[in-house]
Amino acid sequence: MGTSAVNHPFAQSDPAVTAPPVVVARGLTKTYDTGASQIHALDGVDIEFHRGAFTAIMGPSGSGKSTLMHCLAGLDTSTSGTVHLGRTQITGMRDAELTRLRRDRIGFIFQSFNLLPMLTARQNILLPSQIAKRTVDRARLDHIVDVVGLSERLDHLPAKLSGGQQQRVAVARALLNAPEVVYADEPTGNLDSRSGAEILAFLQNSTRELHQTIVMVTHDPVAASYADRVVFLRDGRLVDEVTDPTAELVSARLLNLEV
Numbered sequence: 001m002g003t004s005a006v007n008h009p010f011a012q013s014d015p016a017v018t019a020p021p022v023v024v025a026r027g028l029t030k031t032y033d034t035g036a037s038q039i040h041a042l043d044g045v046d047i048e049f050h051r052g053a054f055t056a057i058m059g060p061s062g063s064g065k066s067t068l069m070h071c072l073a074g075l076d077t078s079t080s081g082t083v084h085l086g087r088t089q090i091t092g093m094r095d096a097e098l099t100r101l102r103r104d105r106i107g108f109i110f111q112s113f114n115l116l117p118m119l120t121a122r123q124n125i126l127l128p129s130q131i132a133k134r135t136v137d138r139a140r141l142d143h144i145v146d147v148v149g150l151s152e153r154l155d156h157l158p159a160k161l162s163g164g165q166q167q168r169v170a171v172a173r174a175l176l177n178a179p180e181v182v183y184a185d186e187p188t189g190n191l192d193s194r195s196g197a198e199i200l201a202f203l204q205n206s207t208r209e210l211h212q213t214i215v216m217v218t219h220d221p222v223a224a225s226y227a228d229r230v231v232f233l234r235d236g237r238l239v240d241e242v243t244d245p246t247a248e249l250v251s252a253r254l255l256n257l258e259v
């Protein structure tokens with residue numbers, strides 16, 4: 001009797017391998033024309049992100065990490081190539097459509113938290129759902145707030161919260177709507193190492209428990225080690241990839257790219 005890939009126990013249990021891709025980019029390029037010369041910020045990137053997988057994007061400064069994330073998330077337009085979110089091709093969409101798509105289907109976590117200072121933690125978490133006139137899943141809200149340890153602080157303004165607590169609010173806000181993908185741009189860049197580790201553990205748990213798909217840009221090999229997979233960019237091209245990374249392995253691969 002033959003064994004098919006579908007029946008393989010590891011293939012079935014590894015979401016990074018078996019789940020259909022949530023985000024697919026093909027032949028993605030982004031060229032800046034500076035007059036005297038052209039900068040190829042992205043130079044033909046093909047990449048997929050699968051449901052429930054936590055992926056880190058790394059690479060030397062100027063390698064194209066932010067450009068890639070912005071093009072994937074519909075925050076920037078590519079010069080050529082395609083990006084799909086599920087069955088939806090987002091390249092070529094008009095601004096208004098992109099705004100709706102980002103609001104309804106994508107979660108964002110930024111280095112600088114991006115909370116509204118006049119709103120409490122609870123109001124910040126609920127704001128995107130209110131703007132989108134979405135019914136809030138109360139059980140999911142309670143679960144997420146509980147997991148990130150914000151239950152006692154929901155009525156605080158951001159100014160009364162530590163950086164780590166503010167980022168937990170941003171994580172809860174990003175996860176509440178169960179978006180198809182969460183993009184995190186240096187989410188621990190402004191945090192001390194303990195708060196950073198907590199945030200990364202929450203992100204990691206959300207992929208395991210809630211099957212959340214997360215794509216994170218980071219400079220930090222320790223942060224990247226929380227991911228299932230690390231992809232490396234150099235000069236706008238994908239040049240390396242590691243699964244089940246350790247901080248040491250990621251550091252060594254990065255060092256290779258910088259020489």
Ligand SMILES: Nc1ncnc2c1ncn2[C@@H]1O[C@H](COP(=O)(O)OP(=O)(O)OP(=O)(O)O)[C@@H](O)[C@H]1O
Binds near residue numbers: 032034040062063067
């Ligand atoms: N608006 C722009 N005009 C011209 N060149 C740009 C522009 N934005 C980015 N670039 C160039 O595109 C390339 C990729 O930039 P990008 O910010 O994506 O890199 P990065 O890997 O995120 O860098 P860092 O780690 O320093 O944040 C760099 O050479 C950068 O100088």
